[in-house]
Amino acid sequence: MATIEVKNLSKSYFSNKKSPGVWMGIKNLFSPEIIEKKAVQEISFSVKQGEFIGFLGPNGAGKTTTLKMLSGIVQPTRGKIRVLGFDPWQHQNAYKRQFALLMGQKNQLWWDLPAMESFLLNQKIYEIEKGQFKKTLDELVALLGIGDNLNIPVRNLSLGERMKCELVSALLHSPKVLFLDEPTIGLDVVAQKNIRDFLLKYNREKNTTIILTSHYMEDIQKLCKRVVIINQKIFYDGLLSKLIDNYADSKIITVTFSQPVNKNDLVEFGKIIEFEGVRARLKVDRKEAKEVVKKLLSTNLPTDDFQIDEMGIDRVIRNIFQGVENKNQ
Numbered sequence: 001m002a003t004i005e006v007k008n009l010s011k012s013y014f015s016n017k018k019s020p021g022v023w024m025g026i027k028n029l030f031s032p033e034i035i036e037k038k039a040v041q042e043i044s045f046s047v048k049q050g051e052f053i054g055f056l057g058p059n060g061a062g063k064t065t066t067l068k069m070l071s072g073i074v075q076p077t078r079g080k081i082r083v084l085g086f087d088p089w090q091h092q093n094a095y096k097r098q099f100a101l102l103m104g105q106k107n108q109l110w111w112d113l114p115a116m117e118s119f120l121l122n123q124k125i126y127e128i129e130k131g132q133f134k135k136t137l138d139e140l141v142a143l144l145g146i147g148d149n150l151n152i153p154v155r156n157l158s159l160g161e162r163m164k165c166e167l168v169s170a171l172l173h174s175p176k177v178l179f180l181d182e183p184t185i186g187l188d189v190v191a192q193k194n195i196r197d198f199l200l201k202y203n204r205e206k207n208t209t210i211i212l213t214s215h216y217m218e219d220i221q222k223l224c225k226r227v228v229i230i231n232q233k234i235f236y237d238g239l240l241s242k243l244i245d246n247y248a249d250s251k252i253i254t255v256t257f258s259q260p261v262n263k264n265d266l267v268e269f270g271k272i273i274e275f276e277g278v279r280a281r282l283k284v285d286r287k288e289a290k291e292v293v294k295k296l297l298s299t300n301l302p303t304d305d306f307q308i309d310e311m312g313i314d315r316v317i318r319n320i321f322q323g324v325e326n327k328n329q
């Protein structure tokens with residue numbers, strides 16, 4: 001049985017249309033105009049135990065809404081969810097003890113108290129046995145390197161330190177399923193990497209099933225083999241490597257020269273996206289990259305070195321949403 005099973009899941013938010021003016025206000029009071037916002041439409045996917053999947057999509061795509069439905073915070077409008085055999089909306093304690101939701105944009109720890117106080121509260125809520133609690137806490141604190149921060153009020157911690165404490169708080173009860181909604185948002189590159197390394201290790205060691213949303217492509221590329229791309233509906237569900245194979249339309253060739261060259265001499269090879277005299281970056285059709293390099297090497301240009309790179313995955317995703325016809329823009 002799959003750990004997470006989602007079938008034809010939809011969520012609409014309903015609100016009253018608020019028109020300006022007193023008269024419209026009175027009119028709305030008696031015959032309110034209801035607006036339906038379709039956040040998620042008919043999505044289906046399943047996740048196996050131990051999988052670490054990336055949930056991608058533009059702002060407003062329905063990612064947070066989906067994670068909230070999987071956590072039982074938001075009620076689905078239609079469709080079916082089973083996580084570890086539970087329907088999240090039933091709010092059973094047995095389910096609550098086995099999953100965690102971490103939202104990078106929200107502070108889930110007590111702001112004015114040291115993180116340790118929140119951890120102790122979690123111990124009570126989740127009824128974690130004392131010995132087990134200490135063992136898990138020590139392990140997480142060592143893995144994340146935050147021993148010094150546990151007794152400082154959360155409001156005085158840096159964003160990166162706080163996020164690590166949030167992670168500890170989410171993992172103290174050793175959830176089998178973990179929903180991470182932008183856990184690295186706003187962090188500097190070093191803190192982002194720390195959290196990524198931790199998550200990779202944690203997933204491998206504990207075989208925890210993880211769904212991660214992030215707008216940082218490096219998070220996704222380093223952590224998730226499989227990605228689901230949504231924008232209300234699912235646009236792609238499969239291997240990240242296949243996604244790049246199927247949708248990356250170009251490659252980037254970086255060439256260095258032993259002496260400065262003329263920019264005009266490079267025009268015939270591809271679209272010049274950067275030029276500094278002794279170094280240039282060219283965007284070329286994916287299928288022609290090898291040919292272009294061959295051609296470059298056979299000219300009189302003083303080519304010293306070159307490198308071929310895949311297009312960034314954010315660009316790949318933009319291609320998917322723009323459709324094939326616009327992809328060369």
Ligand SMILES: Nc1ncnc2c1ncn2[C@@H]1O[C@H](COP(=O)(O)OP(=O)(O)OP(=O)(O)O)[C@@H](O)[C@H]1O
Nearest residue numbers: 013014037039057058059060061062063064065066
């Ligand atoms: N409580 C709510 N009431 C009304 N509309 C909502 C509510 N929550 C979310 N929405 C709308 O549902 C849509 C999906 O929102 P959601 O937060 O799930 O997107 P997201 O993919 O997480 O975006 P982001 O990348 O910006 O975090 C948005 O258009 C949003 O405005």
Ligand SMILES: [Mg+2]
Nearest residue numbers: 063064065181
């Ligand atoms: Mg979101």
